Amino acid sequence: MATEVSRPTSRRAPRQQIGLIEWLRKNLFSTWYNVIITVVLLYIVAQTVISFVSWVVTAPGWPAAFTNIKLLLTWTYPVDQLWRPQAAMALVLLLLGLSSGLWGGIARMVAWGAAAISVVIGLAAFTFPDLPDQTSLPGWLFMFLCAVLLAGGDLLARRLGQKLRWPLIVAWLLSYPAVILILRGGLGLPVVETKLWGGLMLTLILAISGIVLSFPLGVLLALGRRSSLPVIRTFCVLYIELIRGVPLVTVLFMGALLLPLFLPGGESIDALVRATIAVTLFSAAYLAENVRGGLQAIPKGQVEAARALGLNVFQTTLLITLPQALRAVVPVLVGQFIALFKDTSLVVIIGLVDLLGAAQNIVGQPQWLGTPGGVWRETFLVIAAIYWVFSFTMSRISKRIEDQIARSRH
Amino acid sequence: MRKSVIVILTGLLSLVLAACGGQAQQAPTTAPAQPATTAPEQPTAAPAQPAPTAAPAATAAPAGGTTNQPAAGGQIERILARGTLICGVNNNPLPGFASVDSAGVYRGFDIDFCRAVAAALFDDPNKIDFRPLSAQERFTALQSGEIDVLIRNSTWTLGRDGNLGLDWAPTTFYDGQGMMVRKDSGIETLEDMDGATICVQTGTTTELNLADQFRARGLTFTPVVFQDGDSTRAAYDAGQCDGFTTDKSGLVSSLTLLSNPADHKILDVTMSKEPLGPAVRQGDPQWFDAVRWIVFATFQAEEYGITSQNLNEFLNSDVPEIRRFLGIEGDLAGGIGLPNDFAVRIIRHVGNYKEIYDRNLGPDTPFNLPRGLNALYTEGGLLYSPPFR
Numbered sequence: 001m002a003t004e005v006s007r008p009t010s011r012r013a014p015r016q017q018i019g020l021i022e023w024l025r026k027n028l029f030s031t032w033y034n035v036i037i038t039v040v041l042l043y044i045v046a047q048t049v050i051s052f053v054s055w056v057v058t059a060p061g062w063p064a065a066f067t068n069i070k071l072l073l074t075w076t077y078p079v080d081q082l083w084r085p086q087a088a089m090a091l092v093l094l095l096l097g098l099s100s101g102l103w104g105g106i107a108r109m110v111a112w113g114a115a116a117i118s119v120v121i122g123l124a125a126f127t128f129p130d131l132p133d134q135t136s137l138p139g140w141l142f143m144f145l146c147a148v149l150l151a152g153g154d155l156l157a158r159r160l161g162q163k164l165r166w167p168l169i170v171a172w173l174l175s176y177p178a179v180i181l182i183l184r185g186g187l188g189l190p191v192v193e194t195k196l197w198g199g200l201m202l203t204l205i206l207a208i209s210g211i212v213l214s215f216p217l218g219v220l221l222a223l224g225r226r227s228s229l230p231v232i233r234t235f236c237v238l239y240i241e242l243i244r245g246v247p248l249v250t251v252l253f254m255g256a257l258l259l260p261l262f263l264p265g266g267e268s269i270d271a272l273v274r275a276t277i278a279v280t281l282f283s284a285a286y287l288a289e290n291v292r293g294g295l296q297a298i299p300k301g302q303v304e305a306a307r308a309l310g311l312n313v314f315q316t317t318l319l320i321t322l323p324q325a326l327r328a329v330v331p332v333l334v335g336q337f338i339a340l341f342k343d344t345s346l347v348v349i350i351g352l353v354d355l356l357g358a359a360q361n362i363v364g365q366p367q368w369l370g371t372p373g374g375v376w377r378e379t380f381l382v383i384a385a386i387y388w389v390f391s392f393t394m395s396r397i398s399k400r401i402e403d404q405i406a407r408s409r410h
Numbered sequence: 411m412r413k414s415v416i417v418i419l420t421g422l423l424s425l426v427l428a429a430c431g432g433q434a435q436q437a438p439t440t441a442p443a444q445p446a447t448t449a450p451e452q453p454t455a456a457p458a459q460p461a462p463t464a465a466p467a468a469t470a471a472p473a474g475g476t477t478n479q480p481a482a483g484g485q486i487e488r489i490l491a492r493g494t495l496i497c498g499v500n501n502n503p504l505p506g507f508a509s510v511d512s513a514g515v516y517r518g519f520d521i522d523f524c525r526a527v528a529a530a531l532f533d534d535p536n537k538i539d540f541r542p543l544s545a546q547e548r549f550t551a552l553q554s555g556e557i558d559v560l561i562r563n564s565t566w567t568l569g570r571d572g573n574l575g576l577d578w579a580p581t582t583f584y585d586g587q588g589m590m591v592r593k594d595s596g597i598e599t600l601e602d603m604d605g606a607t608i609c610v611q612t613g614t615t616t617e618l619n620l621a622d623q624f625r626a627r628g629l630t631f632t633p634v635v636f637q638d639g640d641s642t643r644a645a646y647d648a649g650q651c652d653g654f655t656t657d658k659s660g661l662v663s664s665l666t667l668l669s670n671p672a673d674h675k676i677l678d679v680t681m682s683k684e685p686l687g688p689a690v691r692q693g694d695p696q697w698f699d700a701v702r703w704i705v706f707a708t709f710q711a712e713e714y715g716i717t718s719q720n721l722n723e724f725l726n727s728d729v730p731e732i733r734r735f736l737g738i739e740g741d742l743a744g745g746i747g748l749p750n751d752f753a754v755r756i757i758r759h760v761g762n763y764k765e766i767y768d769r770n771l772g773p774d775t776p777f778n779l780p781r782g783l784n785a786l787y788t789e790g791g792l793l794y795s796p797p798f799r
Contacts, residue, residue: 067512068512070512070513070514071510071512071514074514075510076510076514076515076516077514078514079513079514193539195539195540195541253546253547256547257546257547257550260550260551260554260556261550261553261554271541348501348544349544349546349547350547351501351541351542351543351544351547351551353501353542357501357542360502360503361503361509361510363503363667364502364503364504364505364663365503365505365509365510365511365512366505366506366509366775366776366777367776369505369665369671369776369777371671372669372670372671372672374667374668374669374671376667
């Protein structure tokens with residue numbers, strides 16, 4: 001909340017104080033034709049909203065999404081191992097809670113949002129069916145536990161303060177391999193092969209892997225494209241233009257179909273790894289162009305001044321140009337990450353079953369054959385809501401970062 | 411300067427063309443070459459193989475009386491050593507054929523044939539990795555050896571059998587183009603549809619078959635064509651057409667997506683040939699034979715009336731041909747690399763063809779699809795197993 005206080009309140013324009021009726025008269029009913037347009041549009045909007053709400057209340061297909069919640073979240077992940085996705089999620093949320101307590105700001109915004117969603121889902125989860133042989137926590141209990149972890153982490157970090165800083169950074173760096181280890185197994189845990197993974201879990205893993213791995217690759221490509229060494233520059237230009245010249249579907253097909261034909265050990269390369277590689281390579285090319293835009297926005301004087309001070313090329317890049325460039329392109333990058341998150345649904349065509357694929361399967365289950373109207377509207381609405389929550393979170397984060405940058409300029 | 415660029419470009423182009431041409435020429439020659447290259451390996455591989463695989467049931471059988479069998483490929487040994495069968499299935503759920511239930515278990519007609527193959531090999535229908543495959547990647551996955559067998563409602567055609575280097579096991583489901591109409595329309599046969607408007611996907615064999623069938627019957631119709639299956643179905647659902655035509659299994663799955671499935675029915679008429687069956691990669695005759703006879707075993711079991719329920723009574727049977735079929739006497743299955751009791755394993759774990767059909771598509775399911783061509787030859791269908799002797 002400290003950031004809120006530091007905001008210069010005097011910058012805001014004074015708010016125009018007008019009454020509701022005055023506002024309506026001025027904006028909606030100012031002339032006779034505006035009156036007609038307003039009335040007609042109000043009627044259409046009211047009809048749409050009423051029929052939508054009445055459909056939502058009476059739609060018979062909602063059980064399809066809720067009885068299949070396990071498929072949507074984890075697909076065919078073994079039922080007796082479901083505590084592992086739960087543990088992985090709990091780990092990430094605990095780290096998020098700790099970050100919220102330590103850094104506040106964006107981390108706190110995300111943590112509070114996640115906690116609120118956890119409580120809402122926890123309340124809804126009372127209706128979820130219990131699975132046979134379930135050894136993991138029931139859905140409602142786990143979601144409440146998530147909220148407790150988030151709040152508890154926040155409180156704990158506030159008490160411990162800055163000495164938590166480095167351990168937490170290290171923990172975040174290790175969290176990615178740790179989550180993969182928990183989900184995949186090994187080191188004593190039974191192995192759950194990636195071909196059993198799917199649903200929201202797969203979507204998140206693909207998106208996060210793509211974002212995390214493509215970021216350094218994209219930055220390197222952007223720097224390489226501006227390099228003065230012809231070999232590096234040509235390679236980077238070729239790579240970026242080649243990948244940007246083909247659709248993601250093509251890159252996915254290349255990864256899924258051509259890699260196993262070309263490589264001698266092709267059939268042993270994991271399908272999820274192939275998809276991750278394809279998504280990463282694709283995303284890196286676009287990211288490189290975005291970062292290059294940031295690099296070109298930096299005045300030449302910055303580099304010249306750095307050289308005049310005696311910094312070498314690496315120091316200039318790492319300390320002067322790159323930080324400024326990245327800061328300038330944050331909104332663009334977040335936009336790209338949102339697109340990447342949604343693009344992962346394309347992996348359905350190479351046989352991986354992500355959130356969308358799981359939903360398609362639910363629609364095709366024989367037991368919904370008798371449901372009037374089918375269950376696809378309800379199921380896909382649930383999916384849309386899940387996608388929206390994640391995309392909206394990312395876009396809010398982007399907004400906050402933009403605000404911070406705007407403030408830091410003054 | 412300009413000239414040299416053109417020379418280089420044409421040089422590159424000819425290289426690319428040569429590479430493509432080389433590949434195209436190679437395709438037919440690689441298939442026959444495979445048995446030839448694997449055959450010399452066999453003598454050295456054969457003595458070494460049984461020891462490391464050590465899968466007792468399956469390797470014991472060939473050792474019995476068929477040591478001189480010219481078995482090539484060794485796919486069965488590879489599967490047994492791996493411990494699971496990799497079965498390529500549909501990634502788009504096809505209700506009744508392949509879908510995943512709410513507990514995450516694969517179910518369906520195609521799935522049960524995967525389970526039958528696994529049961530025959532491992533005596534355990536769950537030793538399977540299901541590999542969901544899209545329509546585009548299914549044949550590549552088989553060619554590259556990613557999967558052992560493809561059971562993904564794939565039509566057996568001359569082009570695919572020949573050009574793709576695949577082999578089709580016997581057809582498990584004779585599909586064909588069907589026609590869906592509204593129940594209250596009073597339409598019972600195609601002849602009732604004179605002058606009807608029909609929703610059909612354009613650019614498909616479905617569209618051509620439709621025209622052929624109506625012309626042959628001297629009927630007129632108005633086609634309403636669409637680019638993809640979803641919009642075709644949606645148009646029919648919205649009442650734009652009297653009928654909607656595609657493959658019968660596709661019609662069945664479309665039923666789930668209509669706004670009121672109970673208002674529609676699928677006519678009995680079948681307008682084209684779509685034989686769907688398991689496919690394997692060419693080049694391993696033994697593995698091909700094994701898959702083939704696993705499918706035949708489900709037919710034969712239905713013919714004898716052996717089900718998973720009454721199997722134990724039949725195991726005490728005195729009828730010679732049933733004793734041979736169940737592997738109680740003789741050593742028939744060794745020649746195809748399967749254990750002698752493979753039919754027993756299939757029936758015990760999965761059931762005969764009728765059980766598989768009824769479980770997924772039969773009267774007790776929402777589909778209630780009549781057997782039609784998918785009945786035994788004794789009942790007017792096309793299912794016919796060569797003798798087990």
